[in-house]
Amino acid sequence: MKNFYRTAISLALGLFAASAFAQDFDAIVADCNGCHGDDGVSQWTDMPTIAGMPEFVHADALFIYRDNARPCAVSEYRQGDTSRPARSMCDVVADLDDATLEDLAAHYFALPFVAAKQDFDPALAEAGSAVHDRLCEQCHSEAGTNPDDEAGILGGQWMGYMETTMAQYLAGEREQPKQMERKMNELTDDDVKALLHFYAAQQ
Ligand code: HEC
Ligand code: HEC
Numbered sequence: 740m741k742n743f744y745r746t747a748i749s750l751a752l753g754l755f756a757a758s759a760f761a762q763d764f765d766a767i768v769a770d771c772n773g774c775h776g777d778d779g780v781s782q783w784t785d786m787p788t789i790a791g792m793p794e795f796v797h798a799d800a801l802f803i804y805r806d807n808a809r810p811c812a813v814s815e816y817r818q819g820d821t822s823r824p825a826r827s828m829c830d831v832v833a834d835l836d837d838a839t840l841e842d843l844a845a846h847y848f849a850l851p852f853v854a855a856k857q858d859f860d861p862a863l864a865e866a867g868s869a870v871h872d873r874l875c876e877q878c879h880s881e882a883g884t885n886p887d888d889e890a891g892i893l894g895g896q897w898m899g900y901m902e903t904t905m906a907q908y909l910a911g912e913r914e915q916p917k918q919m920e921r922k923m924n925e926l927t928d929d930d931v932k933a934l935l936h937f938y939a940a941q942q
Pocket of ligand 2: 796871874875876877878879889890891892893901904905914915916918919922923926934
């Protein structure tokens with residue numbers, strides 16, 4: 740009998756904990772979407788779409804932000820209650836534990852990536868295609884749209900975000916795989932510009 744009560748109580752507590760967790764998790768996701776857009780699909784050129792982002796790359800990015808090891812600009816909320824104080828990615832994940840960061844990465848990987856509808860220069864995009872094939876396609880296949888590469892989604896990502904993050908790599912402010920760094924160091928300013936238009940053209 741004692742065991743029965745103990746089981747009943749721990750079951751009830753377990754259910755309570757599970758639903759409290761679900762509420763917490765939903766609230767965290769709603770917070771993310773306040774900046775990244777509904778279902779992680781951004782409408783703003785400086786804000787990356789995170790839907791469909793490869794799970795390990797996403798989790799890794801969140802761990803790196805939590806370690807304050809990647810530039811994280813302070814940003815305003817873009818929708819919902821936009822009077823909330825502006826925060827950086829480093830602030831956003833500061834108090835989240837490993838399991839929550841991994842669950843967030845899994846949550847967004849299950850949502851479809853939607854390529855940004857944005858303007859680009861067709862001549863620059865064509866020049867960028869050649870640069871991409873020569874230096875980047877090896878790891879970022881299918882014009883940087885293939886999530887199976889575990890290397891982030893470049894094709895269809897917003898140009899404003901891509902411009903910032905490329906500049907951070909080139910300035911040595913964001914860590915990158917050694918082999919990628921070698922290729923990045925071969926890029927001229929014109930190559931970088933052409934690549935940005937090439938990735939923007941993948942719609
Ligand atoms: C206050 C606005 C804001 C909130 C809230 C926010 N983000 Fe961000 N996030 C940004 C901005 C701005 C960037 C890009 C620039 C940077 O790194 O600072 C970014 C970048 C990212 C990146 C890097 C994308 C890439 O391709 O490497 C990931 C992943 C990410 N956010 C996930 C999340 C998750 C998950 C949440 C919720 C826990 C979240 N963000 C909440 C503003 C926000
Ligand atoms: C040896 C493989 C390799 C090569 C070559 C390579 N990359 Fe990467 N790239 C990666 C991996 C792995 C990641 C994800 C890990 C990370 O963010 O550090 C990545 C991430 C990125 C990101 C960040 C995406 C995001 O969501 O923020 C950009 C931008 C990028 N690469 C651009 C390039 C460009 C442009 C080239 C060619 C000049 C290139 N890469 C060549 C492996 C490579």
